[in-house]
Structure formats: C-alpha cells, structure tokens
Amino acid sequence: MSEGTTSGAGGAGATAPPRRVRVHHLRQAKAEGRRLTMLTAYDAVTARLFDEAGLDLLLVGDSIGNTMHGHATTLPVTLDELVVAARSVAGATRRALVVADLPFGSYEAGPAQALASGVRMLKEAGVAAVKIEGGTRIVPQVEALTGAGVPVVGHLGFTPQSEHLLGGPRVQGRGQEAADRLTADALALQEAGAVAVVLEMVPAPVAARVTEVLEVPTIGIGAGAACDGQVLVWTDMAGMTGWSPRFARRFGEVGAALTAAAEAYAAAVRDGGFPGPEHTFER
Numbered sequence: 001m002s003e004g005t006t007s008g009a010g011g012a013g014a015t016a017p018p019r020r021v022r023v024h025h026l027r028q029a030k031a032e033g034r035r036l037t038m039l040t041a042y043d044a045v046t047a048r049l050f051d052e053a054g055l056d057l058l059l060v061g062d063s064i065g066n067t068m069h070g071h072a073t074t075l076p077v078t079l080d081e082l083v084v085a086a087r088s089v090a091g092a093t094r095r096a097l098v099v100a101d102l103p104f105g106s107y108e109a110g111p112a113q114a115l116a117s118g119v120r121m122l123k124e125a126g127v128a129a130v131k132i133e134g135g136t137r138i139v140p141q142v143e144a145l146t147g148a149g150v151p152v153v154g155h156l157g158f159t160p161q162s163e164h165l166l167g168g169p170r171v172q173g174r175g176q177e178a179a180d181r182l183t184a185d186a187l188a189l190q191e192a193g194a195v196a197v198v199l200e201m202v203p204a205p206v207a208a209r210v211t212e213v214l215e216v217p218t219i220g221i222g223a224g225a226a227c228d229g230q231v232l233v234w235t236d237m238a239g240m241t242g243w244s245p246r247f248a249r250r251f252g253e254v255g256a257a258l259t260a261a262a263e264a265y266a267a268a269v270r271d272g273g274f275p276g277p278e279h280t281f282e283r
C-alpha cells in the first residue's frame with residue numbers, strides 16, 4: 001500500500017505533504033491485494049523515521065511496557081503513559097495511520113469506560129484509531145467506540161493482556177473448536193465495526209481462513225503469510241534486543257550500531273578528539 005508515498009502528483013509542488021492513510025483505505029487495500037505494513041513506535045524519533053520509510057500504520061503498543069519501560073509484561077502500562085507516547089507518535093507522523101492500544105484496565109469494565117479511554121486517545125493524543133484485545137466479550141465496547149466515531153482495531157489469538165489467564169505466550173486457535181471460536185470472534189468484531197483485526201500467534205491455516213472470511217484486513221504477528229498485513233515490535237525488527245519472539249525477524253542491527261556510536265563518542269571524549277575546533281565557540 002505505497003501509493004500514498006508519491007506526493008505532489010497533483011501539481012501542488014515538491015513540498016506537498018504525503019496523503020494520509022485513513023481507516024477507509026484499509027478495506028480498500030485488502031480488496032486490491034496490497035499488503036499492509038505496520039510497526040510499533042513509542043516516541044517522535046522512531047515515528048518520524050518509520051513514517052518516512054513509508055509504513056502504512058504505526059502502533060503505539062502497550063508493548064512499550066516491555067520494550068521501553070523494562071516491565072516483564074504489558075500489564076503495568078497505564079492509559080496516561082500511553083496517551084503521552086501516542087501524542088508523540090501522532091505529532092511526528094505525516095502519512096501513516098496511527099493506532100494506539102488501550103492498555104489493560106482501561107476498557108474491560110464496559111462500553112462507557114472504553115469510550116472514555118478511546119475519546120482521550122483521539123482528543124489528547126491525536127491518534128486515528130484504538131486497538132483493544134478480545135472477541136465476542138468486548139463487542140459492546142467496539143460498538144460504543146465505533147458509534148461515537150472512534151475507529152477500533154481488534155486483536156485476537158494470543159492477547160498479552162490476558163497472559164495470566166492464557167498460561168503465557170501460547171499459540172491460540174489450535175484445534176477445530178478453538179479455530180471456529182477465533183473465526184466467530186473475528187466476524188463478531190467486524191460486525192461490531194472493527195476496521196482491522198490483529199492476529200497474534202495463530203496457526204497459519206487458521207489465520208488464512210479468518211483472512212478469507214473477513215472483509216476488513218487481518219494484520220498478523222506470528223500468524224503466517226496469508227494475513228493482509230504484518231506487524232512487528234520495532235525493537236525486535238531492528239535488532240535492538242538480545243531475545244525476540246520466534247515469529248520476529250531482525251531486519252537490522254541497530255542495537256549494535258548504537259553501541260558502536262556510543263563507544264566512538266566516549267573514546268573521542270577520552271582521547272581529546274571531541275570536541276574539535278568546529279564544535280567550539282572561541283568567544
């Protein structure tokens with residue numbers, strides 16, 4: 001889905017902003033067979049880089065808890081924390097559609113709670129959609145958000161906010177009954193108004209079937225190649241971590257590059273090579 005990166009085609013000049021990806025483009029991309037690309041981002045620095053790289057969607061994930069705040073799970077992340085991160089991402093993004101997770105405890109109580117949290121994300125952070133975990137049990141929340149103009153992305157399969165209930169990071173939807181339940185959940189989310197559904201740690205044939213029956217796109221993470229799009233946690237994608245889930249691929253060694261830059265800086269300070277005359281105000 002890269003058509004929006006060619007800006008200025010209408011004669012508006014080289015400085016015309018790229019066309020913004022919007023929620024109605026998601027179904028359109030699926031119908032036209034264009035794969036959707038999504039990465040997490042937690043701050044303005046990475047959001048600008050990923051937006052310039054042409055990513056279609058950026059997810060301000062509650063994985064910020066693991067990746068940036070050093071928690072073992074996503075559970076401690078608060079709505080206040082995620083609103084700050086989402087505001088940074090949305091403010092630094094020109095083309096990508098920005099989606100923010102609603103964190104654990106900010107939507108489960110019911111439609112009113114979900115709506116209050118979703119409205120904060122659009123009003124205070126300026127994102128275009130929110131993502132919530134769960135199927136049939138959160139349909140009232142999806143309906144309330146959608147009805148109020150807050151687009152919702154669903155999230156099925158392994159849902160990290162329920163990891164204690166699920167017994168850890170486990171593949172979900174194995175076996176006929178579980179696969180049928182997952183498919184029914186996906187259809188229920190779409191019926192309630194979800195604009196896309198993330199499938200995490202789902203057997204590839206099950207994700208393929210869900211992708212086939214849905215009109216809205218599926219975005220997979222550990223869910224095989226048949227999904228309409230893919231999402232990864234950026235620190236896994238860029239090689240920032242020692243360990244990553246099996247479903248992630250390192251597309252770079254940014255962690256090693258950053259360590260090398262920091263070492264070079266420290267060495268130059270120690271040996272007097274930095275700052276040089278060009279970095280110095282003589283008067």
Ligand SMILES: Nc1nc(=O)c2c([nH]1)NC[C@@H]1CN(c3ccc(C(=O)N[C@@H](CCC(=O)O)C(=O)O)cc3)CN21
Pocket residue numbers: 062063066067074160169170171233235236244245246247
């Ligand atoms: N860095 C990072 N990457 C992620 O993809 C991610 C997060 N953090 N935090 C939020 C959730 C949690 N996720 C996780 C967490 C752990 C595993 C894990 O331990 N997987 C094992 C076993 C999987 C199995 O075969 O059952 C693995 O080896 O990949 C997977 C996904 C995915 N999300």
Ligand SMILES: CC(C)C(=O)C(=O)O
Pocket residue numbers: 040059060061062063064101198200221231232233
């Ligand atoms: C792994 C993705 C889908 C997510 O929810 C997150 O990064 O929080």
Ligand SMILES: [Mg+2]
Pocket residue numbers: 061062063074101160
């Ligand atoms: Mg998440």
